[in-house]
Amino acid sequence: MNPLIADLAFSRPGFDLRLAIRTPATGITALIGPSGGGKTTLLRLLAGLERPQAGHIRHGERIWFDSARRIDLAPGRRRLGFLFQQAALFPHLSVAGNIAYGLPSGVDREREVARWLARLQLAGFAARRPDSLSGGQRQRVALARALAPRPSVLLLDEPFSAVDPDLRQSLRLAFLELMLEQPTPTLLVTHDLDDVRQLADWVGVVIDGGLRQFGPTAEVFARPVDAEVARILGWPNLLPVDHWEGDVAHGGWGRVRVAASPDEPRAEVIAIRPDGLRLGDALGLEIEITRVIALDDDRTLLGRLPDHTAIQIRLDRRTPTPRPGSRTRLGIPHAAIIPLSGRATDAEATRCNPCLL
Numbered sequence: 001m002n003p004l005i006a007d008l009a010f011s012r013p014g015f016d017l018r019l020a021i022r023t024p025a026t027g028i029t030a031l032i033g034p035s036g037g038g039k040t041t042l043l044r045l046l047a048g049l050e051r052p053q054a055g056h057i058r059h060g061e062r063i064w065f066d067s068a069r070r071i072d073l074a075p076g077r078r079r080l081g082f083l084f085q086q087a088a089l090f091p092h093l094s095v096a097g098n099i100a101y102g103l104p105s106g107v108d109r110e111r112e113v114a115r116w117l118a119r120l121q122l123a124g125f126a127a128r129r130p131d132s133l134s135g136g137q138r139q140r141v142a143l144a145r146a147l148a149p150r151p152s153v154l155l156l157d158e159p160f161s162a163v164d165p166d167l168r169q170s171l172r173l174a175f176l177e178l179m180l181e182q183p184t185p186t187l188l189v190t191h192d193l194d195d196v197r198q199l200a201d202w203v204g205v206v207i208d209g210g211l212r213q214f215g216p217t218a219e220v221f222a223r224p225v226d227a228e229v230a231r232i233l234g235w236p237n238l239l240p241v242d243h244w245e246g247d248v249a250h251g252g253w254g255r256v257r258v259a260a261s262p263d264e265p266r267a268e269v270i271a272i273r274p275d276g277l278r279l280g281d282a283l284g285l286e287i288e289i290t291r292v293i294a295l296d297d298d299r300t301l302l303g304r305l306p307d308h309t310a311i312q313i314r315l316d317r318r319t320p321t322p323r324p325g326s327r328t329r330l331g332i333p334h335a336a337i338i339p340l341s342g343r344a345t346d347a348e349a350t351r352c353n354p355c356l357l
Protein backbone atom coordinates (compact mmCIF):
# COMPACT_ATOMS: atom_id res chain seq x y z
CA MET A 1 0.00 0.00 0.00
CA ASN A 2 1.15 3.51 -0.79
CA PRO A 3 0.60 6.98 0.59
CA LEU A 4 -1.57 9.37 -1.39
CA ILE A 5 0.27 12.64 -1.84
CA ALA A 6 -1.37 15.77 -3.17
CA ASP A 7 -0.44 19.42 -3.45
CA LEU A 8 -3.32 21.33 -5.00
CA ALA A 9 -4.47 24.77 -6.01
CA PHE A 10 -8.10 25.08 -7.01
CA SER A 11 -10.39 28.08 -7.29
CA ARG A 12 -14.02 28.59 -8.03
CA PRO A 13 -15.89 31.89 -7.56
CA GLY A 14 -15.81 32.73 -3.86
CA PHE A 15 -13.68 29.77 -2.86
CA ASP A 16 -9.95 29.02 -3.00
CA LEU A 17 -8.31 25.79 -2.00
CA ARG A 18 -4.54 25.64 -1.40
CA LEU A 19 -3.79 22.39 0.23
CA ALA A 20 -0.97 19.87 0.60
CA ILE A 21 -1.70 16.52 2.16
CA ARG A 22 0.09 13.22 2.53
CA THR A 23 -2.38 10.60 3.64
CA PRO A 24 -0.82 7.55 5.24
CA ALA A 25 -0.52 4.33 3.27
CA THR A 26 -2.77 2.48 5.68
CA GLY A 27 -5.64 3.28 7.97
CA ILE A 28 -8.56 5.66 8.01
CA THR A 29 -8.01 9.40 7.76
CA ALA A 30 -10.95 11.57 8.82
CA LEU A 31 -11.36 15.02 7.28
CA ILE A 32 -13.34 17.38 9.47
CA GLY A 33 -13.99 21.10 9.52
CA PRO A 34 -16.67 23.73 9.12
CA SER A 35 -19.22 23.61 6.36
CA GLY A 36 -17.92 25.08 3.12
CA GLY A 37 -14.27 24.58 4.10
CA GLY A 38 -13.52 22.38 1.11
CA LYS A 39 -13.63 18.76 2.34
CA THR A 40 -15.90 17.47 -0.41
CA THR A 41 -14.05 19.53 -2.99
CA LEU A 42 -10.79 17.88 -1.88
CA LEU A 43 -12.29 14.41 -2.35
CA ARG A 44 -13.64 15.38 -5.78
CA LEU A 45 -10.22 16.73 -6.80
CA LEU A 46 -8.51 13.52 -5.67
CA ALA A 47 -11.10 11.47 -7.52
CA GLY A 48 -10.65 13.40 -10.75
CA LEU A 49 -14.22 14.73 -10.70
CA GLU A 50 -12.85 18.31 -10.51
CA ARG A 51 -9.62 19.50 -12.03
CA PRO A 52 -7.13 21.57 -10.00
CA GLN A 53 -5.70 24.67 -11.68
CA ALA A 54 -2.25 23.61 -10.53
CA GLY A 55 -0.51 20.94 -8.51
CA HIS A 56 -0.03 17.21 -8.45
CA ILE A 57 -1.55 14.04 -7.04
CA ARG A 58 0.54 10.91 -6.66
CA HIS A 59 -0.34 7.48 -5.32
CA GLY A 60 2.90 5.65 -4.71
CA GLU A 61 4.73 5.68 -8.04
CA ARG A 62 1.58 6.41 -10.02
CA ILE A 63 0.92 10.01 -10.99
CA TRP A 64 -2.79 10.75 -11.13
CA PHE A 65 -2.46 14.43 -11.87
CA ASP A 66 0.39 16.79 -12.64
CA SER A 67 -0.43 20.19 -14.08
CA ALA A 68 3.19 20.85 -15.13
CA ARG A 69 3.43 17.55 -17.02
CA ARG A 70 -0.14 17.73 -18.30
CA ILE A 71 -1.06 14.41 -16.73
CA ASP A 72 -4.69 13.96 -15.70
CA LEU A 73 -5.81 10.38 -15.20
CA ALA A 74 -9.53 9.79 -15.74
CA PRO A 75 -11.43 8.89 -12.54
CA GLY A 76 -11.87 5.28 -13.67
CA ARG A 77 -8.11 4.82 -14.00
CA ARG A 78 -7.34 5.99 -10.45
CA ARG A 79 -8.74 2.75 -8.94
CA LEU A 80 -10.79 4.54 -6.32
CA GLY A 81 -13.81 3.44 -4.36
CA PHE A 82 -16.42 6.08 -3.60
CA LEU A 83 -19.26 6.35 -1.21
CA PHE A 84 -21.09 9.62 -0.88
CA GLN A 85 -23.71 10.75 1.60
CA GLN A 86 -26.82 9.54 -0.18
CA ALA A 87 -25.67 6.24 -1.61
CA ALA A 88 -26.24 6.75 -5.31
CA LEU A 89 -26.97 3.16 -6.22
CA PHE A 90 -28.01 2.44 -9.77
CA PRO A 91 -31.80 2.33 -9.43
CA HIS A 92 -32.35 0.07 -12.43
CA LEU A 93 -29.91 -2.58 -11.18
CA SER A 94 -30.60 -5.15 -8.49
CA VAL A 95 -28.53 -5.29 -5.31
CA ALA A 96 -26.40 -8.01 -6.93
CA GLY A 97 -26.05 -5.93 -10.11
CA ASN A 98 -24.92 -2.92 -8.11
CA ILE A 99 -22.28 -4.90 -6.23
CA ALA A 100 -21.04 -6.59 -9.39
CA TYR A 101 -20.90 -3.32 -11.32
CA GLY A 102 -17.23 -2.46 -10.91
CA LEU A 103 -15.81 -5.98 -10.67
CA PRO A 104 -12.94 -6.54 -13.05
CA SER A 105 -13.33 -9.09 -15.81
CA GLY A 106 -12.07 -12.55 -15.02
CA VAL A 107 -13.57 -12.52 -11.54
CA ASP A 108 -16.22 -15.11 -10.68
CA ARG A 109 -18.96 -12.50 -10.33
CA GLU A 110 -21.58 -14.74 -8.79
CA ARG A 111 -19.25 -16.01 -6.11
CA GLU A 112 -17.89 -12.56 -5.37
CA VAL A 113 -21.36 -11.02 -5.06
CA ALA A 114 -22.51 -13.87 -2.79
CA ARG A 115 -19.47 -13.29 -0.59
CA TRP A 116 -20.25 -9.59 -0.23
CA LEU A 117 -23.92 -10.24 0.47
CA ALA A 118 -22.98 -12.65 3.24
CA ARG A 119 -20.37 -10.30 4.66
CA LEU A 120 -22.85 -7.46 4.94
CA GLN A 121 -25.77 -9.55 6.16
CA LEU A 122 -27.64 -8.96 2.93
CA ALA A 123 -28.09 -12.60 1.92
CA GLY A 124 -31.55 -12.89 0.40
CA PHE A 125 -31.46 -9.35 -0.96
CA ALA A 126 -29.63 -10.11 -4.21
CA ALA A 127 -32.62 -9.58 -6.49
CA ARG A 128 -34.06 -6.54 -4.70
CA ARG A 129 -34.00 -3.06 -6.25
CA PRO A 130 -32.41 -0.20 -4.26
CA ASP A 131 -35.75 1.59 -3.77
CA SER A 132 -37.05 -1.38 -1.78
CA LEU A 133 -34.20 -1.18 0.76
CA SER A 134 -33.95 0.75 4.02
CA GLY A 135 -31.41 3.58 4.27
CA GLY A 136 -29.00 1.39 6.25
CA GLN A 137 -29.27 -1.48 3.77
CA ARG A 138 -28.63 0.89 0.89
CA GLN A 139 -25.47 2.16 2.59
CA ARG A 140 -24.30 -1.45 3.08
CA VAL A 141 -24.82 -2.20 -0.60
CA ALA A 142 -22.98 1.01 -1.47
CA LEU A 143 -20.08 0.00 0.79
CA ALA A 144 -19.93 -3.38 -0.91
CA ARG A 145 -20.07 -1.77 -4.34
CA ALA A 146 -17.23 0.60 -3.44
CA LEU A 147 -15.01 -2.12 -1.96
CA ALA A 148 -15.76 -5.11 -4.21
CA PRO A 149 -13.38 -4.01 -7.01
CA ARG A 150 -10.61 -3.79 -4.38
CA PRO A 151 -9.83 -0.11 -4.85
CA SER A 152 -6.40 1.25 -4.00
CA VAL A 153 -7.98 4.12 -2.03
CA LEU A 154 -11.48 4.56 -0.62
CA LEU A 155 -13.17 7.97 -0.48
CA LEU A 156 -16.17 8.32 1.84
CA ASP A 157 -18.19 11.53 2.12
CA GLU A 158 -20.47 11.50 5.17
CA PRO A 159 -21.30 7.86 4.51
CA PHE A 160 -23.33 7.33 7.69
CA SER A 161 -25.02 10.68 8.19
CA ALA A 162 -28.26 9.84 6.41
CA VAL A 163 -29.11 6.95 8.74
CA ASP A 164 -30.48 6.92 12.30
CA PRO A 165 -27.93 7.05 15.14
CA ASP A 166 -28.45 3.42 16.21
CA LEU A 167 -28.02 2.18 12.65
CA ARG A 168 -25.05 4.46 12.27
CA GLN A 169 -23.27 2.55 15.00
CA SER A 170 -23.90 -0.82 13.36
CA LEU A 171 -22.72 0.59 10.01
CA ARG A 172 -19.52 1.81 11.65
CA LEU A 173 -18.89 -1.65 13.04
CA ALA A 174 -19.64 -3.28 9.69
CA PHE A 175 -17.24 -0.88 8.04
CA LEU A 176 -14.48 -1.59 10.59
CA GLU A 177 -14.88 -5.32 10.04
CA LEU A 178 -14.55 -4.84 6.30
CA MET A 179 -11.42 -2.78 6.84
CA LEU A 180 -9.92 -5.58 8.94
CA GLU A 181 -10.60 -8.11 6.19
CA GLN A 182 -9.66 -5.86 3.31
CA PRO A 183 -7.47 -3.02 4.58
CA THR A 184 -7.90 -0.07 2.24
CA PRO A 185 -6.47 3.40 2.89
CA THR A 186 -9.52 5.59 3.38
CA LEU A 187 -10.34 9.27 3.41
CA LEU A 188 -13.53 9.87 5.37
CA VAL A 189 -15.26 13.26 5.34
CA THR A 190 -17.50 13.65 8.37
CA HIS A 191 -19.05 16.15 10.76
CA ASP A 192 -19.65 13.46 13.35
CA LEU A 193 -16.99 13.41 16.08
CA ASP A 194 -18.05 9.87 16.97
CA ASP A 195 -16.99 8.80 13.47
CA VAL A 196 -13.65 10.44 14.08
CA ARG A 197 -13.12 8.97 17.56
CA GLN A 198 -14.24 5.46 16.63
CA LEU A 199 -12.93 5.07 13.11
CA ALA A 200 -10.08 7.41 12.36
CA ASP A 201 -6.40 6.62 12.80
CA TRP A 202 -5.55 10.09 11.49
CA VAL A 203 -7.35 13.41 11.38
CA GLY A 204 -7.05 16.32 8.98
CA VAL A 205 -8.79 19.59 9.84
CA VAL A 206 -9.84 21.47 6.70
CA ILE A 207 -10.67 25.17 7.15
CA ASP A 208 -11.05 27.83 4.46
CA GLY A 209 -9.60 25.62 1.73
CA GLY A 210 -6.46 24.75 3.70
CA LEU A 211 -5.27 21.92 5.93
CA ARG A 212 -4.99 23.57 9.35
CA GLN A 213 -3.85 20.47 11.24
CA PHE A 214 -3.03 16.86 10.46
CA GLY A 215 -1.88 14.05 12.72
CA PRO A 216 -2.75 10.89 14.63
CA THR A 217 -6.27 11.15 16.04
CA ALA A 218 -5.32 11.11 19.74
CA GLU A 219 -2.63 13.72 19.19
CA VAL A 220 -4.89 16.11 17.29
CA PHE A 221 -7.64 15.81 19.93
CA ALA A 222 -5.14 16.39 22.74
CA ARG A 223 -3.20 19.28 21.13
CA PRO A 224 -5.39 21.37 18.82
CA VAL A 225 -3.26 24.02 17.10
CA ASP A 226 -5.69 26.90 17.69
CA ALA A 227 -9.04 27.78 19.21
CA GLU A 228 -10.99 27.13 16.01
CA VAL A 229 -9.64 23.60 15.74
CA ALA A 230 -10.32 23.05 19.45
CA ARG A 231 -13.95 24.10 18.92
CA ILE A 232 -14.32 21.78 15.93
CA LEU A 233 -12.93 18.91 18.03
CA GLY A 234 -15.47 19.53 20.76
CA TRP A 235 -13.24 21.07 23.43
CA PRO A 236 -15.86 22.41 25.83
CA ASN A 237 -13.96 25.10 27.74
CA LEU A 238 -12.41 27.92 25.75
CA LEU A 239 -11.87 31.06 27.81
CA PRO A 240 -10.99 34.37 26.16
CA VAL A 241 -7.92 36.11 27.61
CA ASP A 242 -8.25 39.89 28.08
CA HIS A 243 -4.63 40.44 29.03
CA TRP A 244 -1.56 38.75 30.48
CA GLU A 245 0.49 39.70 33.52
CA GLY A 246 3.61 37.59 33.26
CA ASP A 247 2.35 34.04 32.99
CA VAL A 248 -1.06 34.84 34.47
CA ALA A 249 -3.96 35.05 32.04
CA HIS A 250 -6.77 37.45 32.99
CA GLY A 251 -10.34 37.51 31.77
CA GLY A 252 -13.82 38.42 32.95
CA TRP A 253 -13.98 34.85 34.27
CA GLY A 254 -11.03 35.38 36.68
CA ARG A 255 -7.36 34.66 36.33
CA VAL A 256 -5.19 31.62 36.09
CA ARG A 257 -1.48 30.89 35.95
CA VAL A 258 -0.42 29.14 32.77
CA ALA A 259 2.75 27.20 32.18
CA ALA A 260 2.95 28.62 28.67
CA SER A 261 5.82 27.74 26.41
CA PRO A 262 7.92 30.80 25.54
CA ASP A 263 6.69 30.85 21.94
CA GLU A 264 3.05 31.28 22.93
CA PRO A 265 3.13 33.58 25.94
CA ARG A 266 0.35 35.85 24.68
CA ALA A 267 -2.31 33.40 23.60
CA GLU A 268 -5.77 34.91 23.11
CA VAL A 269 -7.57 31.89 24.49
CA ILE A 270 -6.96 29.24 27.08
CA ALA A 271 -8.52 25.83 26.61
CA ILE A 272 -9.24 23.87 29.77
CA ARG A 273 -9.64 20.10 29.79
CA PRO A 274 -12.73 19.04 31.75
CA ASP A 275 -10.78 16.33 33.62
CA GLY A 276 -8.46 16.71 36.60
CA LEU A 277 -9.98 19.99 37.85
CA ARG A 278 -10.25 20.49 41.63
CA LEU A 279 -13.52 21.63 43.18
CA GLY A 280 -13.19 23.46 46.49
CA ASP A 281 -9.69 24.79 45.80
CA ALA A 282 -9.51 28.00 47.88
CA LEU A 283 -7.30 29.71 45.28
CA GLY A 284 -9.37 28.66 42.27
CA LEU A 285 -11.86 30.43 40.02
CA GLU A 286 -15.27 31.30 41.43
CA ILE A 287 -17.87 28.99 39.98
CA GLU A 288 -21.60 28.42 40.38
CA ILE A 289 -22.82 24.91 39.63
CA THR A 290 -25.79 25.00 37.26
CA ARG A 291 -26.36 21.34 36.54
CA VAL A 292 -25.09 17.87 37.41
CA ILE A 293 -25.29 15.22 34.70
CA ALA A 294 -24.85 11.78 36.22
CA LEU A 295 -24.88 8.92 33.74
CA ASP A 296 -23.61 5.54 34.93
CA ASP A 297 -20.26 6.24 36.56
CA ASP A 298 -19.72 9.44 34.66
CA ARG A 299 -20.54 12.71 36.42
CA THR A 300 -20.27 15.95 34.49
CA LEU A 301 -20.90 19.32 36.05
CA LEU A 302 -22.02 22.34 34.11
CA GLY A 303 -21.14 25.57 35.81
CA ARG A 304 -20.65 29.23 35.14
CA LEU A 305 -17.82 31.57 35.91
CA PRO A 306 -18.30 35.18 37.16
CA ASP A 307 -18.73 36.57 33.61
CA HIS A 308 -21.26 33.81 32.83
CA THR A 309 -18.83 31.84 30.72
CA ALA A 310 -20.08 28.26 30.78
CA ILE A 311 -17.67 25.57 31.94
CA GLN A 312 -17.79 21.78 31.95
CA ILE A 313 -16.08 19.65 34.57
CA ARG A 314 -15.83 15.87 34.78
CA LEU A 315 -15.67 14.69 38.35
CA ASP A 316 -13.40 11.91 39.49
CA ARG A 317 -14.75 9.14 41.70
CA ARG A 318 -13.58 10.65 44.98
CA THR A 319 -15.08 14.13 44.66
CA PRO A 320 -18.54 14.45 46.26
CA THR A 321 -21.26 15.68 43.91
CA PRO A 322 -22.08 19.34 44.58
CA ARG A 323 -25.65 20.68 44.54
CA PRO A 324 -26.88 22.67 41.55
CA GLY A 325 -27.00 26.34 42.59
CA SER A 326 -24.07 25.98 45.01
CA ARG A 327 -20.96 28.12 44.69
CA THR A 328 -17.42 26.96 45.13
CA ARG A 329 -13.97 27.50 43.67
CA LEU A 330 -12.33 25.58 40.88
CA GLY A 331 -8.62 24.80 40.89
CA ILE A 332 -7.13 24.36 37.44
CA PRO A 333 -3.80 22.50 37.32
CA HIS A 334 -1.27 23.52 34.69
CA ALA A 335 -1.64 20.23 32.86
CA ALA A 336 -5.31 20.97 32.18
CA ILE A 337 -4.60 24.20 30.32
CA ILE A 338 -3.55 24.76 26.73
CA PRO A 339 -2.94 28.33 25.55
CA LEU A 340 -4.21 28.85 22.00
CA SER A 341 -4.36 31.57 19.40
CA GLY A 342 -7.68 32.58 17.85
CA ARG A 343 -11.10 33.53 19.15
CA ALA A 344 -12.81 31.74 22.02
CA THR A 345 -16.33 32.20 20.67
CA ASP A 346 -19.00 31.74 18.99
CA ALA A 347 -20.17 34.14 21.75
CA GLU A 348 -23.61 32.49 21.75
CA ALA A 349 -22.27 29.02 22.25
CA THR A 350 -20.09 29.36 25.33
CA ARG A 351 -21.87 32.05 27.32
CA CYS A 352 -25.14 31.48 29.05
CA ASN A 353 -26.82 34.72 29.95
CA PRO A 354 -29.44 34.12 31.19
CA CYS A 355 -28.25 30.62 31.86
CA LEU A 356 -30.80 27.99 30.94
CA LEU A 357 -28.62 25.02 31.78
Ligand SMILES: Nc1ncnc2c1ncn2[C@@H]1O[C@H](COP(=O)(O)OP(=O)(O)OP(=O)(O)O)[C@@H](O)[C@H]1O
Binding pocket: 012, 014, 015, 033, 034, 035, 036, 037, 038, 039, 040, 041, 042
Ligand atom coordinates in the same frame (compact mmCIF):
# COMPACT_ATOMS: atom_id res chain seq x y z
N1 LIG B 1 -20.87 22.38 -7.39
C1 LIG B 1 -20.49 23.55 -6.84
N2 LIG B 1 -20.59 24.70 -7.54
C2 LIG B 1 -20.19 25.86 -7.00
N3 LIG B 1 -19.70 26.00 -5.77
C3 LIG B 1 -19.60 24.90 -5.02
C4 LIG B 1 -19.99 23.62 -5.51
N4 LIG B 1 -19.77 22.71 -4.55
C5 LIG B 1 -19.27 23.39 -3.49
N5 LIG B 1 -19.17 24.70 -3.77
C6 LIG B 1 -18.62 25.76 -2.90
O1 LIG B 1 -17.25 25.44 -2.69
C7 LIG B 1 -16.88 25.68 -1.34
C8 LIG B 1 -16.36 24.41 -0.70
O2 LIG B 1 -17.43 23.50 -0.59
P1 LIG B 1 -17.30 22.00 -0.10
O3 LIG B 1 -18.59 21.32 -0.40
O4 LIG B 1 -16.05 21.41 -0.64
O5 LIG B 1 -17.13 22.20 1.47
P2 LIG B 1 -17.30 21.11 2.64
O6 LIG B 1 -16.20 21.40 3.60
O7 LIG B 1 -17.36 19.76 2.06
O8 LIG B 1 -18.69 21.54 3.24
P3 LIG B 1 -19.81 20.61 3.96
O9 LIG B 1 -19.19 20.23 5.26
O10 LIG B 1 -20.97 21.53 4.14
O11 LIG B 1 -20.09 19.45 3.07
C9 LIG B 1 -18.10 26.27 -0.66
O12 LIG B 1 -17.99 27.66 -0.73
C10 LIG B 1 -19.26 25.77 -1.51
O13 LIG B 1 -20.33 26.65 -1.44
